[in-house]
Amino acid sequence: DAGVIQSPRHEVTEMGQEVTLRCKPISGHNSLFWYRQTMMRGLELLIYFNNNVPIDDSGMPEDRFSAKMPNASFSTLKIQPSEPRDSAVYFCASSLGRGSIGEQYFGPGTRLTVT
Amino acid sequence: GENVEQHPSTLSVQEGDSAVIKCTYSDSASNYFPWYKQELGKRPQLIIDIRSNVGEKKDQRIAVTLNKTAKHFSLHITETQPEDSAVYFCAASNGGGSYIPTFGRGTSLIVHP
Numbered sequence: 139d140a141g142v143i144q145s146p147r148h149e150v151t152e153m154g155q156e157v158t159l160r161c162k163p164i165s166g167h168n169s170l171f172w173y174r175q176t177m178m179r180g181l182e183l184l185i186y187f188n189n190n191v192p193i194d195d196s197g198m199p200e201d202r203f204s205a206k207m208p209n210a211s212f213s214t215l216k217i218q219p220s221e222p223r224d225s226a227v228y229f230c231a232s233s234l235g236r237g238s239i240g241e242q243y244f245g246p247g248t249r250l251t252v253t
Numbered sequence: 254g255e256n257v258e259q260h261p262s263t264l265s266v267q268e269g270d271s272a273v274i275k276c277t278y279s280d281s282a283s284n285y286f287p288w289y290k291q292e293l294g295k296r297p298q299l300i301i302d303i304r305s306n307v308g309e310k311k312d313q314r315i316a317v318t319l320n321k322t323a324k325h326f327s328l329h330i331t332e333t334q335p336e337d338s339a340v341y342f343c344a345a346s347n348g349g350g351s352y353i354p355t356f357g358r359g360t361s362l363i364v365h366p
Contacts, residue, residue, distance in 0.1 A: 180356065181297070186353055193353075194353055229297070241299045241302070242299070244296040
């Protein structure tokens with residue numbers, strides 16, 4: 139298995155632009171997580187899907203952020219409009235079974251820079 | 254909700270020494286405690302985990318201990334090597350509840366040759 143796949147690996151955009159991050163979880167995993175990592179705030183959970191359904195989105199910072207999981211093999215995290223404070227590394231992770239009671243497999247991350 | 258505190262934030266040791274990283278958690282219902290290692294510029298990867306029905310688990314040079322009464326768990330690395338240099342994250346989650354993991358802020362371990 140190729141592991142969790144994320145694209146793009148790097149994204150540089152200007153303030154106000156829409157940004158879409160993509161994730162393909164490991165086949166057979168039914169839990170998917172989006173995280174944001176910064177030096178100031180560490181690793182923050184943004185949203186958690188189980189069987190393609192959003193279970194907890196309390197970590198989504200504000201309405202500018204939205205996430206979807208239209209099927210078991212694809213998820214997107216969208217920021218519209220983007221702001222410089224959104225600059226961070228965004229990780230997608232998947233796990234087998236309900237929730238996180240088991241190993242999470244992280245993707246390589248997307249480094250987002252908003253200027 | 255769960256709150257996980259991790260200490261120290263930075264740990265510097267000489268090659269061959271032992272390193273200990275400690276975490277405390279607040280939710281007594283938490284029952285799964287993984288540790289992740291993140292090398293510079295890389296993704297976090299699981300190195301060891303422990304469930305609440307076990308007090309200690311070892312895997313070669315690394316071990317994790319859990320004290321449910323005190324609600325704390327620790328990562329122990331013996332005979333440290335330069336390649337152990339990384340950021341280590343602890344986490345806690347409740348398999349019978351929200352399942353959502355709460356991560357500590359991380360410990361930057363530096364092993365000097």
